Amino acid sequence: MSAPSDDLIRQWESEQASLRQRVLEEDTEDWQREPHFSGLERVGGVDLSFIKGDNVNACAQLVVLSFPDLEVLYEDSRMVTLTAPYIAGFLAFRETPFLLEALRRLERSQPALLPQVVFVDGNGLFHYREFGLACHLGVLSGLPCVGVAKNLLQVQGVSKSQEHQAQIAALQRGGDSFPLTAASGRVLGKALRSSDGSSKPVYVSVGHRISVDTAVRLTHACCRYRVPEPIRQATVHGDRCWEDVSPWEHGRPNPARIKVEEKLPSAAVLRDKSCF
DNA sequence: GCGACAG
DNA sequence: ATCTTGTCGC
Numbered sequence: 571m572s573a574p575s576d577d578l579i580r581q582w583e584s585e586q587a588s589l590r591q592r593v594l595e596e597d598t599e600d601w602q603r604e605p606h607f608s609g610l611e612r613v614g615g616v617d618l619s620f621i622k623g624d625n626v627n628a629c630a631q632l633v634v635l636s637f638p639d640l641e642v643l644y645e646d647s648r649m650v651t652l653t654a655p656y657i658a659g660f661l662a663f664r665e666t667p668f669l670l671e672a673l674r675r676l677e678r679s680q681p682a683l684l685p686q687v688v689f690v691d692g693n694g695l696f697h698y699r700e701f702g703l704a705c706h707l708g709v710l711s712g713l714p715c716v717g718v719a720k721n722l723l724q725v726q727g728v729s730k731s732q733e734h735q736a737q738i739a740a741l742q743r744g745g746d747s748f749p750l751t752a753a754s755g756r757v758l759g760k761a762l763r764s765s766d767g768s769s770k771p772v773y774v775s776v777g778h779r780i781s782v783d784t785a786v787r788l789t790h791a792c793c794r795y796r797v798p799e800p801i802r803q804a805t806v807h808g809d810r811c812w813e814d815v816s817p818w819e820h821g822r823p824n825p826a827r828i829k830v831e832e833k834l835p836s837a838a839v840l841r842d843k844s845c846f
Numbered sequence: 847g848c849g850a851c852a853g
Numbered sequence: 854a855t856c857t858t859g860t861c862g863c
Contacts, residue, residue: 620854628854630852641853654855658851692852702852719852773852 590701614685615800619808629811631804632672662706689800696759696775708778715777727753768796
């Protein structure tokens with residue numbers, strides 16, 4: 571996949587600016603106002619997983635979990651071929667089409683299982699142009715979405731400063747958070763200590779049809795470990811997708827056969843040595 | 847040249 | 854995103 575032209579980048583920026591106007595940053599659902607989210611029964615999670623040397627083929631995953639028990643109700647795995655390269659700030663153009671497809675398959679086959687909110691692996695409003703993957707998927711699907719990033723995107727004045735590190739150190743228990751404030755003063759999201767056992771926070775931001783505070787509260791309610799269970803389950807099921815494809819190349823070889831394989835030069839080594 | 851760079 | 858090994862602790 572080659573680098574996109576400046577022209578395409580400008581087109582993407584313009585599309586983001588256009589779609590951005592359709593983002594709803596407030597709570598639109600009754601369950602979002604409830605102290606314990608009563609009325610919320612299904613939470614979704616989406617993710618794409620890759621293997622080492624391949625940026626083109628991926629496994630697109632959609633899972634739906636029950637709430638508040640977080641048991642898997644539905645899962646969909648699909649091998650897909652990506653067309654857009656990864657460029658920070660334009661992740662949605664790479665991943666959204668396949669995540670939307672998965673949601674549409676579910677809507678067509680089992681509409682009663684459609685999630686009432688979707689957790690997305692990546693940022694929402696916490697983005698260069700305030701329109702990350704979670705917003706993109708939210709607007710195009712119409713579903714409430716929450717963006718959860720595992721790494722801090724240094725944007726709009728938010729940075730890994732001493733102050734930032736100090737704020738992280740001050741997060742005592744799961745549920746504690748602090749705002750990610752842009753230079754403009756606008757709160758783009760929050761850093762959240764997602765569980766008692768994890769000192770490294772996750773970065774939560776609004777995708778669509780939910781407020782920041784509700785997004786943070788809900789994320790905490792969906793965390794058994796650092797990564798929210800819907801996203802975690804999507805990732806786990808995504809990895810299984812590869813076991814049927816190339817068991818010894820996906821980075822987690824079968825222990826029974828690795829003893830044989832590990833002694834042999836890899837295909838890549840053979841190729842580099844012109845031994846084929 | 848150096849640092850940043852969600853996934 | 855993925856790679857990679859051990860290590861420390863409950």
